[in-house]
Amino acid sequence: MKFAAVLLLLLAVPGVAKPLVVATTEDLASIATAIAGDELAVDFLAPGSANTHAIELKPSYAMKLVKARAVIRMGLGLDNWVLSLIDNARNRALVPGAPGHIDASEGCSILDVPTDAVDRSMGDVHPFGNPHYLLDPANGLVVARNLSQRFSALFPASEAAFRRNLAAFEVAYEAKQQEWGPMVAQLRGVKVVTYHRMWGYFARFSGIDPVAEIEPKPGIPPTASHTRQVIDLMRAQAVKLIVRSPFYESKTPESMAAQTGAKVVTLAPQVGALPEVTDYWAMFDINLRRLVGAQGG
Numbered sequence: 001m002k003f004a005a006v007l008l009l010l011l012a013v014p015g016v017a018k019p020l021v022v023a024t025t026e027d028l029a030s031i032a033t034a035i036a037g038d039e040l041a042v043d044f045l046a047p048g049s050a051n052t053h054a055i056e057l058k059p060s061y062a063m064k065l066v067k068a069r070a071v072i073r074m075g076l077g078l079d080n081w082v083l084s085l086i087d088n089a090r091n092r093a094l095v096p097g098a099p100g101h102i103d104a105s106e107g108c109s110i111l112d113v114p115t116d117a118v119d120r121s122m123g124d125v126h127p128f129g130n131p132h133y134l135l136d137p138a139n140g141l142v143v144a145r146n147l148s149q150r151f152s153a154l155f156p157a158s159e160a161a162f163r164r165n166l167a168a169f170e171v172a173y174e175a176k177q178q179e180w181g182p183m184v185a186q187l188r189g190v191k192v193v194t195y196h197r198m199w200g201y202f203a204r205f206s207g208i209d210p211v212a213e214i215e216p217k218p219g220i221p222p223t224a225s226h227t228r229q230v231i232d233l234m235r236a237q238a239v240k241l242i243v244r245s246p247f248y249e250s251k252t253p254e255s256m257a258a259q260t261g262a263k264v265v266t267l268a269p270q271v272g273a274l275p276e277v278t279d280y281w282a283m284f285d286i287n288l289r290r291l292v293g294a295q296g297g
């Protein structure tokens with residue numbers, strides 16, 4: 001009887017006993033899950049279907065952080081909202097500077113970094129450089145390596161597993177590069193207008209050429225005069241594609257497309273932004289396929 005009770009307890013334990021790590025975004029959770037494997041439980045706060053610049057904070061977010069052993073954040077000002085949640089959770093393991101506070105952007109190659117403190121030309125939502133760095137898979141690889149190191153320091157008993165999982169991630173990365181190669185070749189130099197200034201990293205990877213944004217500055221809604229300028233530019237440069245993300249309004253891009261003969265293509269700027277984008281690799285699979293389809297068809 002006693003043995004059976006202990007056995008039941010052991011059976012019940014594994015799911016519960018895994019240390020919890022919480023990512024601020026679904027993107028980061030996808031990479032964290034790949035590195036954590038069976039060693040850790042991974043959860044996230046902001047769903048990929050929402051604009052990370054404008055997250056509606058829920059009480060459940062702070063609750064998740066109460067139990068977390070580590071928080072993984074994008075940094076560069078994108079998810080500063082997590083700081084108040086960490087305060088609310090009163091979890092000292094997660095405060096900035098603690099080993100359990102992981103800024104995934106460390107070591108990533110960052111675009112649009114302001115050259116001097118007074119340069120506000122990037123707008124207020126990208127004050128420290130462009131925070132959408134996971135749209136270049138090379139940065140995803142840097143993040144995977146960061147997480148393997150940081151997880152190993154926090155949970156040394158699982159270090160071998162984290163290293164194995166990182167090796168598998170690196171193999172998958174190489175395989176995906178091969179798979180994406182033919183699509184990337186078709187997209188090189190293809191001019192696009194994007195809604196928000198978030199596709200520079202994807203451009204660096206895929207070779208597309210974002211020539212303008214519908215937002216006058218990142219986070220600033222379209223204006224009539226700026227929209228007219230972009231339409232003129234599209235005509236002058238024969239731009240045939242407008243890229244938008246599901247959480248931005250479609251009225252302005254559709255109107256601009258109607259006036260220029262361009263097509264609007266909806267892409268996923270993060271994991272979870274489209275239902276079929278269920279993990280980090282799928283984000284590139286889907287976006288490349290949609291761009292190639294829109295460009296060729």
Ligand SMILES: [Zn+2]
Binds near residue numbers: 125126131197198218
């Ligand atoms: Zn942004």
